[in-house]
Amino acid sequence: MASQNTKYLVPGQGSPLAPTITANPTTIEPTEVLIRMEAIAINPADCKMIDQGHRITSWPLVPGLDGAGVVEAIGDRVKNFRLGDKVLALFTPGDRSASYQKFAVVQERAVAKIPTTWSFEDAATLGVCYMTGIVALGIGLSTPLPFLEDGPTTGFTPSSVLVLGGSSALGAATIQLLRLAVPNCKILATSSPKHHSYITNALGANGVFDRNSPSLVMDVKSATPESSGVDAIIDAVGAGGAQSHVFETLDPNGSKRYAQVWTGDDEIEVPSGVNSVLFRGRDLPNLQGGENIMRALQSLLEDGKYKLPLPVHKMGHGIDGLENGLELMRKGVSGEKLVVLI
Numbered sequence: 632m633a634s635q636n637t638k639y640l641v642p643g644q645g646s647p648l649a650p651t652i653t654a655n656p657t658t659i660e661p662t663e664v665l666i667r668m669e670a671i672a673i674n675p676a677d678c679k680m681i682d683q684g685h686r687i688t689s690w691p692l693v694p695g696l697d698g699a700g701v702v703e704a705i706g707d708r709v710k711n712f713r714l715g716d717k718v719l720a721l722f723t724p725g726d727r728s729a730s731y732q733k734f735a736v737v738q739e740r741a742v743a744k745i746p747t748t749w750s751f752e753d754a755a756t757l758g759v760c761y762m763t764g765i766v767a768l769g770i771g772l773s774t775p776l777p778f779l780e781d782g783p784t785t786g787f788t789p790s791s792v793l794v795l796g797g798s799s800a801l802g803a804a805t806i807q808l809l810r811l812a813v814p815n816c817k818i819l820a821t822s823s824p825k826h827h828s829y830i831t832n833a834l835g836a837n838g839v840f841d842r843n844s845p846s847l848v849m850d851v852k853s854a855t856p857e858s859s860g861v862d863a864i865i866d867a868v869g870a871g872g873a874q875s876h877v878f879e880t881l882d883p884n885g886s887k888r889y890a891q892v893w894t895g896d897d898e899i900e901v902p903s904g905v906n907s908v909l910f911r912g913r914d915l916p917n918l919q920g921g922e923n924i925m926r927a928l929q930s931l932l933e934d935g936k937y938k939l940p941l942p943v944h945k946m947g948h949g950i951d952g953l954e955n956g957l958e959l960m961r962k963g964v965s966g967e968k969l970v971v972l973i
């Protein structure tokens with residue numbers, strides 16, 4: 632094992648990353664896994680933390696929620712991983728469990744093996760959007776999740792859902808997970824027109840509509856039986872805030888559920904009668920079977936049932952790749968995940 636770690640620290644709010652050499656983590660708790668990072672994926676939350684101090688209580692900070700690499704060491708109660716395994720994981724910004732560094736330590740339950748056919752770059756993009764997609768369904772809509780061991784088996788089974796932001800990482804993950812959870816559900820989505828064929832052909836949505844179309848409400852409703860509207864909306868991008876007409880796509884006689892991701896902005900106000908649930912990735916502990924989601928992901932990947940949600944845009948290596956990736960994320964991405972090799 633290398634004796635040195637490189638952390639891409641943020642010294643204070645708004646600062647550029649400062650690569651800092653430190654000792655490699657030597658203390659690994661019994662249920663922890665030490666990962667040598669190979670690839671890091673950038674999330675909108677990384678920029679919100681670095682630029683706005685979003686949810687940060689102290690600096691310096693090592694950012695990073697997503698990444699993939701090789702198991703370098705394991706605690707003595709780790710059961711499912713061996714040295715040398717290729718893995719992806721859910722990371723926690725702060726210090727030793729964040730992904731913007733060469734060596735990171737995470738709990739075994741946050742780790743999944745990568746099939747041999749997957750690259751580190753692709754696998755690095757899976758974690759956060761998968762986890763939040765699970766929470767969107769399991770908590771946002773209270774939908775049963777048959778692929779999740781000990782997960783919810785009863786609840787709301789929608790016959791039609793509109794996913795706002797089908798070309799976002801979260802939207803793309805959620806469409807796939809909804810198809811697995813409720814195979815017969817009519818899944819409709821919004822995005823820019825350039826992503827429509829990808830969202831239907833690669834992700835399996837039944838219909839996609841231009842998010843800026845003046846006829847969006849009519850278009851969505853006409854894709855549902857008797858043009859009645861959808862049972863539920865999953866808002867993966869906070870679109871309902873500026874585009875309140877989207878609520879008119881809900882069937883007035885249906886259960887009118889609206890699951891909105893927490894984007895960091897104020898909770899979106901909804902028309903009376905709409906049942907809104909705000910969800911976040913960190914609600915996972917409240918989901919029945921939530922501790923098993925990475926085991927479920929590993930099985931879904933092995934069985935080829937869960938695919939890369941979005942194409943990967945490689946931003947280069949190390950500090951330059953990270954800074955360039957963060958800069959591009961600040962400008963806004965469209966239908967892709969940004970990845971940096973470490």
Ligand SMILES: NC(=O)c1ccc[n+]([C@@H]2O[C@H](COP(=O)([O-])OP(=O)(O)OC[C@H]3O[C@@H](n4cnc5c(N)ncnc54)[C@H](OP(=O)(O)O)[C@@H]3O)[C@@H](O)[C@H]2O)c1
Binds near residue numbers: 911
């Ligand atoms: N709280 C949490 O735990 C949590 C977890 C994950 C994500 N999030 C939040 O969820 C949001 C999405 O995250 P992400 O990583 O999936 O983002 P992303 O991939 O960076 O989102 C970019 C996409 O958003 C789409 N988009 C933007 N405005 C839209 C609108 N009004 N209607 C439809 N599509 C729209 C764009 O679509 P087009 O290019 O097709 O126009 C683009 O493809 C972010 O705000 C993120 O911070 C929160």
